[in-house]
Amino acid sequence: MGKNRDMSEVVLRAEHLTKRYPIKKGLFGKAANYVHALEDVSFELHRGETFAIVGESGCGKSTTGKCVLRLTEPTEGKVLLGEEDFTSLSGEALTKARQKMKLIFQDPYSSLNPRMTVADIIAEPIDIAGTYKTRAERDARVEEVMEAVGLDLAFKYRYPHEFSGGQRQRIGIARAIVLEPEIVVCDEPVSALDVSVQAKVINLLEQLQDRLGLSYIFISHDLSVVKHISDTVMVMYLGHEMELADKEALFAKPLHPYTQALLDVIPRIRHERIQDKRILEGDVPSPTNPPSGCVFHTRCPKCMKVCSERAPELREVEPGHLCACHLFDDALSEAERQLVGVSVAAK
Numbered sequence: 001m002g003k004n005r006d007m008s009e010v011v012l013r014a015e016h017l018t019k020r021y022p023i024k025k026g027l028f029g030k031a032a033n034y035v036h037a038l039e040d041v042s043f044e045l046h047r048g049e050t051f052a053i054v055g056e057s058g059c060g061k062s063t064t065g066k067c068v069l070r071l072t073e074p075t076e077g078k079v080l081l082g083e084e085d086f087t088s089l090s091g092e093a094l095t096k097a098r099q100k101m102k103l104i105f106q107d108p109y110s111s112l113n114p115r116m117t118v119a120d121i122i123a124e125p126i127d128i129a130g131t132y133k134t135r136a137e138r139d140a141r142v143e144e145v146m147e148a149v150g151l152d153l154a155f156k157y158r159y160p161h162e163f164s165g166g167q168r169q170r171i172g173i174a175r176a177i178v179l180e181p182e183i184v185v186c187d188e189p190v191s192a193l194d195v196s197v198q199a200k201v202i203n204l205l206e207q208l209q210d211r212l213g214l215s216y217i218f219i220s221h222d223l224s225v226v227k228h229i230s231d232t233v234m235v236m237y238l239g240h241e242m243e244l245a246d247k248e249a250l251f252a253k254p255l256h257p258y259t260q261a262l263l264d265v266i267p268r269i270r271h272e273r274i275q276d277k278r279i280l281e282g283d284v285p286s287p288t289n290p291p292s293g294c295v296f297h298t299r300c301p302k303c304m305k306v307c308s309e310r311a312p313e314l315r316e317v318e319p320g321h322l323c324a325c326h327l328f329d330d331a332l333s334e335a336e337r338q339l340v341g342v343s344v345a346a347k
């Protein structure tokens with residue numbers, strides 16, 4: 001959790017991000033259909049904040065991260081860095097702005113070049129940017145960063161395969177922070193690691209955040225990790241933003257039936273309610289052909305007549321607590337409120 005979080009300073013603003021991946025038909029064929037990976041997602045990241053993005057596999061978490069970094073171009077929407085429209089930058093200005101944002105990958109085994117030494121892997125971003133004039137300055141920076149992430153300097157000239165998963169993730173983190181970014185997108189940074197190593201890497205990320213004033217976009221499907229590290233949480237389902245709130249509010253009082261079901265499957269958090277635990281049944285529908293209305297209606301225990309007809313708006317239900325669900329729409333008619341189906345079984 002960001003100790004030095006400053007909610008008055010927005011470092012990044014995602015506005016209406018939408019990504020549709022075309023599915024091509026034949027070699028020269030036009031797009032026959034689209035994967036609706038991301039639909040109208042907006043959020044703000046504040047200085048020193050850890051903003052978590054959670055949801056089941058395929059819900060669009062990594063796509064959000066990639067659009068934010070412009071590793072893939074959003075189909076619609078934009079990303080503002082401070083006041084600057086990052087999505088419209090090109091050339092030199094884009095290269096410069098890119099240095100403010102870095103990515104930590106999920107898989108520390110495949111993301112590091114096996115033919116480069118640890119020192120060269122960490123130094124690569126500064127070598128490319130030409131940050132230091134002399135070799136001595138460059139080497140000093142590498143050592144400084146290695147120390148900051150808890151890597152023994154004796155390992156400088158070793159190769160990635162000689163390291164454990166946790167150590168490799170430290171190398172990845174060192175590489176991400178060497179250019180002093182403001183924002184780090186952490187995409188499942190500990191999911192590939194043994195549980196015993198996860199806590200150490202999480203602690204390192206927290207320490208670095210406090211020391212360097214970093215803001216994190218922290219992508220994870222593991223709610224117990226998110227409960228520990230985040231300040232703010234955005235819950236996604238099938239590319240849509242379902243709920244967004246302060247961590248405390250979200251875990252204490254989840255509003256969306258989807259969030260409630262997600263939280264119910266972590267017994268450590270909601271053990272008191274294990275008797276009437278709500279289990280999500282059925283598979284996530286295809287993002288190529290998403291359900292009409294609310295995308296969650298096919299699996300929602302509280303599905304009403306309106307839910308298959310109209311998409312709910314993202315509303316501020318309580319101060320700072322946003323939720324996209326018709327349950328919080330006061331303007332519905334009696335007919336629209338009619339309960340239609342319970343697809344989630346009590347267990």
Ligand SMILES: Nc1ncnc2c1ncn2[C@@H]1O[C@H](COP(=O)(O)OP(=O)(O)OP(=O)(O)O)[C@@H](O)[C@H]1O
Pocket residue numbers: 021035036037055056057058059060061062063064221287
């Ligand atoms: N390059 C691509 N081309 C086509 N479809 C894609 C591409 N990348 C992702 N998708 C699809 O977009 C949707 C969202 O994918 P994304 O990787 O963002 O999900 P995720 O939430 O990160 O999942 P996971 O938890 O498994 O990492 C999925 O249906 C995925 O199959």
Ligand SMILES: [Mg+2]
Pocket residue numbers: 061062063
């Ligand atoms: Mg992903």
